[in-house]
Amino acid sequence: MLVHISNLIIPLIILVVLLYGTYKRVPTYETFVEGGKEGVKMAISLLPFLLGMIVSISIFRASGALDAFVGLIDPVLSFFHIPSEIVPLAITRPISGTASLSIATDLIKTEGPDSFIGQLASTMQGSTDTTLYVLTVYFGAVGIRKMGDALKVGLVADFIGIIASLFVCYLIFGS
Amino acid sequence: MVNIIWVALAAIGIVYALFNGTIEEVNEVIFTSAQEAVTLTISLVSVLVFWLGLMKIAEEAGLLEKLAQLFKPIFTRLFPEIPANHPAMGYILSNFSANLFGLGNAATPLGIKAMHEMKKLNNDSSEASRSMITFLALNTSSVTLVPTTIIGIRMQYDSMAPTEIVGSTIIATFISTIGAILVDRYFYYRRQRRLT
Numbered sequence: 001m002l003v004h005i006s007n008l009i010i011p012l013i014i015l016v017v018l019l020y021g022t023y024k025r026v027p028t029y030e031t032f033v034e035g036g037k038e039g040v041k042m043a044i045s046l047l048p049f050l051l052g053m054i055v056s057i058s059i060f061r062a063s064g065a066l067d068a069f070v071g072l073i074d075p076v077l078s079f080f081h082i083p084s085e086i087v088p089l090a091i092t093r094p095i096s097g098t099a100s101l102s103i104a105t106d107l108i109k110t111e112g113p114d115s116f117i118g119q120l121a122s123t124m125q126g127s128t129d130t131t132l133y134v135l136t137v138y139f140g141a142v143g144i145r146k147m148g149d150a151l152k153v154g155l156v157a158d159f160i161g162i163i164a165s166l167f168v169c170y171l172i173f174g175s
Numbered sequence: 176m177v178n179i180i181w182v183a184l185a186a187i188g189i190v191y192a193l194f195n196g197t198i199e200e201v202n203e204v205i206f207t208s209a210q211e212a213v214t215l216t217i218s219l220v221s222v223l224v225f226w227l228g229l230m231k232i233a234e235e236a237g238l239l240e241k242l243a244q245l246f247k248p249i250f251t252r253l254f255p256e257i258p259a260n261h262p263a264m265g266y267i268l269s270n271f272s273a274n275l276f277g278l279g280n281a282a283t284p285l286g287i288k289a290m291h292e293m294k295k296l297n298n299d300s301s302e303a304s305r306s307m308i309t310f311l312a313l314n315t316s317s318v319t320l321v322p323t324t325i326i327g328i329r330m331q332y333d334s335m336a337p338t339e340i341v342g343s344t345i346i347a348t349f350i351s352t353i354g355a356i357l358v359d360r361y362f363y364y365r366r367q368r369r370l371t
Contacts, residue, residue, distance in 0.1 A: 010321060036225070108329060
């Protein structure tokens with residue numbers, strides 16, 4: 001049921017935007033092309049970030065260190081029904097956007113996009129943002145030196161997001 | 176922080192490989208994974224171009240402002256210190272709408288403007304105000320309708336249903352946002368108690 005709705009969301013958004021744009025007399029195609037150029041720039045600027053991080057993570061995985069780490073924490077996590085493969089992603093998600101995106105990519109690739117881990121990694125990556133980045137950018141831009149409870153609130157919220165992803169994925173995709 | 180993670184992953188991997196006898200695998204993966212990162216980024220171009228192009232239409236047509244109006248009643252409650260017609264509220268709402276459509280690049284400058292206005296409301300203090308903390312809590316839990324990058328990556332690795340995670344992502348993001356708001360309120364009331 002939910003999977004069907006998921007597949008409907010994007011086509012529906014496209015339909016609404018195109019029809020509403022036409023109704024508002026926006027030069028739709030020209031505007032689309034204009035915005036699309038930004039997409040090219042965005043993808044290209046992402047390349048060095050992703051490449052550097054993916055190489056580093058691949059070294060970590062190929063050496064066997066990742067498996068050793070996962071094996072080490074597995075006994076504790078399996079008790080809570082948490083797949084240990086997801087832990088590196090959960091740890092890096094609040095700290096670095098590119099690191100977590102690279103780890104999610106690695107999981108999707110090695111475990112398969114339609115496996116439970118692949119679905120969980122996709123959900124986790126998409127459902128929260130990088131707290132440390134958000135704090136640095138926004139507080140840095142306006143010169144706030146005393147952050148108050150912002151970091152604590154952000155990190156607790158991330159933790160809730162990770163638990164929520166786990167819970168939702170178990171409910172929807174089963175295991 | 177990113178620097179530490181980046182170096183640690185590679186350094187630990189290489190040292191571990193030396194003891195584990197997997198240095199050959201490591202040597203190989205350095206080049207294959209770099210190659211793969213290039214292929215992956217190129218495959219992301221398709222999704223990003225399409226989505227950002229479409230969202231540009233939404234922006235020009237004024238859909239983002241429409242959406243902002245829709246959320247206004249909720250946001251005036253979330254930010255009791257900001258008057259409903261203050262520019263700060265406008266920027267907060269546009270930042271939220273932009274994030275909702277996955278327009279991270281458009282959302283950030285709007286968010287920074289919102290922070291400037293909130294700083295003015297706080298007598299230009301260098302301390303984070305209550306509204307700022309709420310705003311950042313909302314931003315870090317990121318409400319996104321369509322996780323474009325992840326969909327692109329799933330397509331690249333031959334997913335049978337690249338978009339089937341849209342529903343789970345929206346629900347998870349919704350829960351984490353509610354969680355962020357509650358945590359933010361909790362810390363606020365705790366600060367209040369300490370003051371009195």
